[in-house]
Amino acid sequence: MSEPLLQLDQLSVRFGDTEAVRDVSLAISRGERVALVGESGSGKSVTALAILRLLQDAEIRGRVLFDGRDLATLSERHMRGLRGNDIAMIFQEPMTALNPLYTIGEQIAETLALHDGLDAKAANAQAVELLRRTGIPEPERRVAHFPHELSGGQRQRAMIAMALACRPKLLLADEPTTALDVTIRAQIIELLLELQRDEAARHGMAVLLITHDLNLVRRFAQRVAVMERGVLVEFSDTETLFANPQHPYTRRLIDSRPQREVQPVMPIAPVLLEARGVAVDYPVAGGGIKSWFKRGRFRAVHPVDLALKQGETLGVVGESGSGKTTLAMALLGLQRATEGEIEFHGEPLAQFRGKARRTLRSRMQIVFQDPFGSLSPRMTIEAIVGEGLALHRPQLDADARRARVVDVLREVGIDARVLHRYPHEFSGGQRQRIAIARALVVDPQILVLDEPTSALDVSIQQQVLHLLAQLQIKYNLSYLFISHDLAVMRAMAHRVLVFKDGHLVEAGDTESVLFAPQHAYTRELLAAAML
Known part of the structure; x- marks a missing residue:
C-alpha cells in the first residue's frame, strides 16, 4: 500500500490541566474523503488546528506526518509555506x-x-x-x-x-455548512464533491470534513472517525458505521433525531395572534446624490394572512432572505408593517401604546438564533435573566426577583449555582437554555423562536426541542418557530408556512406540507434536506 497523505500517530493536545485530544491515531490516503464527527467539545476542531500548528498555549504530543514529513520538526517559515499551499482550511463562519x-x-x-x-x-x-x-x-x-x-x-x-x-493536497473543512439553509447546504456539498473529484483526479486532493451533521456525512464521506471527549472511539467506512455502529456513543449520535412530542391543539383554543394582508417594505437607495431624495422600495414580505392559536406551534420555513425573520419582527411590533393589520387577542397592535405596549412586550417574547450574540458578555446570568423582571415587574424586590430567576433557570435545566457566572462560561446548548429562561421569566403567551437549534449538535438539539415541547405542554405556550431544518419542523410544528422570496408559497398542517408537498419549491427543500 502507498504511504498515507496524512497520518496522526498518538496525537494529544493539552491546555494547562485540560486534555482536549488524547492519543488520536488515524490515516488519510490521497484523494480520500474522511469525516470527523462528534459533539461540540469533542476535540474535532482542535485536532484540525493541531495539524496546522495553529494552536496557542497548547502542549502537543505525538506525531503529525504529512506527505512523509513530521510537521513538528518543520520551522515556522516552512509551516507558513505549507499552510494554504499544501494544506488548506475552510472555517466554520466565513464572516x-x-x-x-x-x-x-x-x-x-x-x-x-x-x-x-x-x-x-x-x-x-x-x-x-x-x-x-x-x-x-x-x-x-x-x-x-x-x-x-x-x-x-x-x-x-x-x-x-x-x-x-x-x-492543496489536503483540504480541512471545519463545519462548512453548519448555519446554511438546506438548499445552500446541499449545493455546497455537491460543490465540494465535484471539486474534490476533479482535484483528486489531477492532484490527489484529500478532504477531512469536520461536522456534526450525519446526513451530510452519509452523502460525502468514504470513511468516518467518531470522537467523544477528545478520544477517537470508532473509525470505519461510512456504510458499515451507519449500518452497524459499534460504540454506544456512535449509536447515540445516529439515534439523536428530533422526536415529535407536541400535543394536539384544542379545537376551542382561542386565536392569540392574527395577521391579515401584512406586508413589509424597505427603502432602497440607488446611486448618486439624487437617490437620497428619491428612494425606491424593496418588498421583503408580500401580503400574508396567518393565525396562531393558544398552545399551537406555527412553523415558518424558507431560505435566508425569504422574509421569515422580517415577518416575525413585524408580528412582534419590532418592525413596522407597510400594509395590513396585526391583532393580539383581537386588539390591533397599533392601539397598544405606553404602558399597554410595555405589557404587550411581556406577552410576546423572542429567542434568537445565536445565544452567544444575544446574551450580554458583561452581565451575569442572574442579571440577564432578571432584566425583564426589573422592567415588567417593578413591584418585585431583589429577593423576589432572584427567587423567580432561580425558579425559571431550574425549569430549563440550569442549576441555580450559576447565577454569578457569565455567558462565555457555558456551552452552546446551555446558553440557549439561558436565552429561553430569559424569555420565560416574564410569563409570555407567545414565543418567537428564530432558528433556536441551527448551530447546536444533534444530541443538544434534541434536548432543547424536548425542553420546548415540555414547556409548551405545561404552560400552553404558542410558538412561532422559524427554521430551515425540516426535521425540526416535523418534530415541533402543528402547521407550516413555506416562504420563498418574501412570498407565502404553501401553507397547511405539517403532515400535508412536509409529506405531500404541492409546491415545487417545497419539494426542492425536502429533496435538499435528504441530501
Whole structure:
C-alpha cells in the first residue's frame, strides 16, 4: 500500500490541566474523503488546528506526518509555506474568517501572490476563475465585493475558492455548512464533491470534513472517525458505521433525531395572534446624490394572512432572505408593517401604546438564533435573566426577583449555582437554555423562536426541542418557530408556512406540507434536506 497523505500517530493536545485530544491515531490516503464527527467539545476542531500548528498555549504530543514529513520538526517559515499551499482550511463562519476590510478578490489574490508569485493582474484573473468555478454568479462583479455584500452561501463559496487557490493536497473543512439553509447546504456539498473529484483526479486532493451533521456525512464521506471527549472511539467506512455502529456513543449520535412530542391543539383554543394582508417594505437607495431624495422600495414580505392559536406551534420555513425573520419582527411590533393589520387577542397592535405596549412586550417574547450574540458578555446570568423582571415587574424586590430567576433557570435545566457566572462560561446548548429562561421569566403567551437549534449538535438539539415541547405542554405556550431544518419542523410544528422570496408559497398542517408537498419549491427543500 502507498504511504498515507496524512497520518496522526498518538496525537494529544493539552491546555494547562485540560486534555482536549488524547492519543488520536488515524490515516488519510490521497484523494480520500474522511469525516470527523462528534459533539461540540469533542476535540474535532482542535485536532484540525493541531495539524496546522495553529494552536496557542497548547502542549502537543505525538506525531503529525504529512506527505512523509513530521510537521513538528518543520520551522515556522516552512509551516507558513505549507499552510494554504499544501494544506488548506475552510472555517466554520466565513464572516469571521474573511477580512471585512478587503474585497473577496483581494483576499484570494493575496493567497495566489504569496504562494504562486502571481502579479496583481494575473492573480485577479485567477480569482475570477476560481469564483466562477465555485458557482458564484457574475464573478467578474462579485470579485470586487466585500464579504458583507455576499450571502452566507456565497461567502462560503468564496472561502472554498480561497482554499483551493493553490491546489492543496489536503483540504480541512471545519463545519462548512453548519448555519446554511438546506438548499445552500446541499449545493455546497455537491460543490465540494465535484471539486474534490476533479482535484483528486489531477492532484490527489484529500478532504477531512469536520461536522456534526450525519446526513451530510452519509452523502460525502468514504470513511468516518467518531470522537467523544477528545478520544477517537470508532473509525470505519461510512456504510458499515451507519449500518452497524459499534460504540454506544456512535449509536447515540445516529439515534439523536428530533422526536415529535407536541400535543394536539384544542379545537376551542382561542386565536392569540392574527395577521391579515401584512406586508413589509424597505427603502432602497440607488446611486448618486439624487437617490437620497428619491428612494425606491424593496418588498421583503408580500401580503400574508396567518393565525396562531393558544398552545399551537406555527412553523415558518424558507431560505435566508425569504422574509421569515422580517415577518416575525413585524408580528412582534419590532418592525413596522407597510400594509395590513396585526391583532393580539383581537386588539390591533397599533392601539397598544405606553404602558399597554410595555405589557404587550411581556406577552410576546423572542429567542434568537445565536445565544452567544444575544446574551450580554458583561452581565451575569442572574442579571440577564432578571432584566425583564426589573422592567415588567417593578413591584418585585431583589429577593423576589432572584427567587423567580432561580425558579425559571431550574425549569430549563440550569442549576441555580450559576447565577454569578457569565455567558462565555457555558456551552452552546446551555446558553440557549439561558436565552429561553430569559424569555420565560416574564410569563409570555407567545414565543418567537428564530432558528433556536441551527448551530447546536444533534444530541443538544434534541434536548432543547424536548425542553420546548415540555414547556409548551405545561404552560400552553404558542410558538412561532422559524427554521430551515425540516426535521425540526416535523418534530415541533402543528402547521407550516413555506416562504420563498418574501412570498407565502404553501401553507397547511405539517403532515400535508412536509409529506405531500404541492409546491415545487417545497419539494426542492425536502429533496435538499435528504441530501
